Amino acid sequence: MENNKYIKNNSFRDLKIKKFKNFLDLLLKIKLILSDYILKLNTSEEKKSEKLKIIKEIYSSLFEENKKKTDADFVLHEYSLAEIQTLSDNDIVEYLFHRYRYEFFPNIKKTDSYPPYLQIEPSSVCNYRCVFCYQTDKSFSTKSSGHMGYMSFDLFKKVVDQAEKNIHFLSLASRGEPMLCPEIDKMLDYTKNKFINLKLNTNASLLNEKNINMILSSGVKTVVFSVDAADKVLYEKLRVNGKFEKVIKNIKLFNDIKKNDFPNSRLITRVSGVKFQEDQKIQDMDDYWGELVDHVAFVNYIPWENVYDSKRTNIDEACTDLWRRMFVWWDGTVNPCDVDYKSLLNVGNIKNDTIKNIWNGEKYQMLRNHHLSQNRKNISPCFNCNVC
Numbered sequence: 001m002e003n004n005k006y007i008k009n010n011s012f013r014d015l016k017i018k019k020f021k022n023f024l025d026l027l028l029k030i031k032l033i034l035s036d037y038i039l040k041l042n043t044s045e046e047k048k049s050e051k052l053k054i055i056k057e058i059y060s061s062l063f064e065e066n067k068k069k070t071d072a073d074f075v076l077h078e079y080s081l082a083e084i085q086t087l088s089d090n091d092i093v094e095y096l097f098h099r100y101r102y103e104f105f106p107n108i109k110k111t112d113s114y115p116p117y118l119q120i121e122p123s124s125v126c127n128y129r130c131v132f133c134y135q136t137d138k139s140f141s142t143k144s145s146g147h148m149g150y151m152s153f154d155l156f157k158k159v160v161d162q163a164e165k166n167i168h169f170l171s172l173a174s175r176g177e178p179m180l181c182p183e184i185d186k187m188l189d190y191t192k193n194k195f196i197n198l199k200l201n202t203n204a205s206l207l208n209e210k211n212i213n214m215i216l217s218s219g220v221k222t223v224v225f226s227v228d229a230a231d232k233v234l235y236e237k238l239r240v241n242g243k244f245e246k247v248i249k250n251i252k253l254f255n256d257i258k259k260n261d262f263p264n265s266r267l268i269t270r271v272s273g274v275k276f277q278e279d280q281k282i283q284d285m286d287d288y289w290g291e292l293v294d295h296v297a298f299v300n301y302i303p304w305e306n307v308y309d310s311k312r313t314n315i316d317e318a319c320t321d322l323w324r325r326m327f328v329w330w331d332g333t334v335n336p337c338d339v340d341y342k343s344l345l346n347v348g349n350i351k352n353d354t355i356k357n358i359w360n361g362e363k364y365q366m367l368r369n370h371h372l373s374q375n376r377k378n379i380s381p382c383f384n385c386n387v388c
């Protein structure tokens with residue numbers, strides 16, 4: 001990457017990305033689109049809109065030559081540029097506005113009508129038992145626990161209809177493997193042309209010709225293959241029940257279908273692992289997977305596998321996730337995070353309420369206020385959690 005003035009890479013522990021072909025052209029395009037938007041709105045009644053204010057801030061952070069840089073400045077991460085590169089010009093302002101909401105609102109503890117990021121869970125069931133995952137907690141993952149199930153298409157539709165035009169950063173994933181959901185094909189089809197930045201996370205074990213075609217025809221913009229190793233022994237030690245050869249075969253198949261049958265697809269593929277132990281090396285990952293996917297990354301491990309029995313952390317900083325993301329689980333339960341995978345913090349249910357009401361509702365607000373008044377130490381499981 002040739003120009004560090006505009007970009008930073010600090011959201012992944014490690015990230016390898018294919019080089020941008022026309023980096024300076026892309027920046028120039030962003031600059032022109034933003035200035036055009038500002039000019040147009042400056043002459044209209046929307047002069048005082050929140051969105052215009054934010055777009056001006058983004059423009060100033062990125063392009064004003066004499067501006068003194070501070071931590072409050074908006075920066076473009078490498079992966080943001082990679083995402084922008086796949087968008088049509090009409091979507092770039094919207095993308096940057098929602099990227100800003102995602103990155104900055106949690107820092108300044110600001111809520112507007114909708115969460116910056118929404119995670120929808122097609123399935124809480126998983127065919128793996130990865131060592132760092134709450135699926136290893138039998139009180140969660142056994143059938144009789146009441147936590148296991150698949151979202152119905154009707155409920156999915158209800159959530160997507162409310163999110164459309166209001167939320168642009170979403171993931172189809174949470175506590176289980178989405179491709180296990182019996183209605184995943186219909187769900188994928190329903191996302192077509194609806195969101196600017198929709199991700200699908202999968203362990204890649206269940207991919208086949210049919211569902212790969214569904215994904216590539218859907219509204220998904222990034223597919224994240226959850227893989228943490230470049231060799232069979234390490235992979236199968238971490239991803240318990242996983243079969244390395246099967247996953248390679250499936251990711252290769254994905255790549256072939258994308259290349260041959262969807263040559264104009266702008267979908268981004270990423271192999272992303274949890275950095276759980278020292279012998280997982282990003283360079284090995286890139287050497288192995290880099291030819292098959294657009295990005296290779298590690299995210300930091302946090303002890304997801306059992307927050308309820310973890311030691312208290314004594315952190316009293318407010319958790320930024322309370323202002324960043326919302327989870328809708330297969331049965332409609334809304335939770336502020338998936339660290340609390342058994343939903344002690346349950347803030348509502350989408351079956352009898354709306355995303356907007358729940359996000360701004362009393363329960364969510366009370367939780368935020370407790371965190372802001374350093375009262376996190378009295379909330380389970382927040383007092384055992386490392387996220388801040």
Ligand code: SF4
Pocket residue numbers: 126127128129130133134135174175176177203226
């Ligand atoms: S990390 Fe993902 S693939 Fe592994 S057990 Fe958990 S939900 Fe399943």
Ligand code: SF4
Pocket residue numbers: 319320321322336337338339340345381382383385386387
């Ligand atoms: S502190 Fe941890 S458990 Fe509490 S809301 Fe944040 S992520 Fe969830």
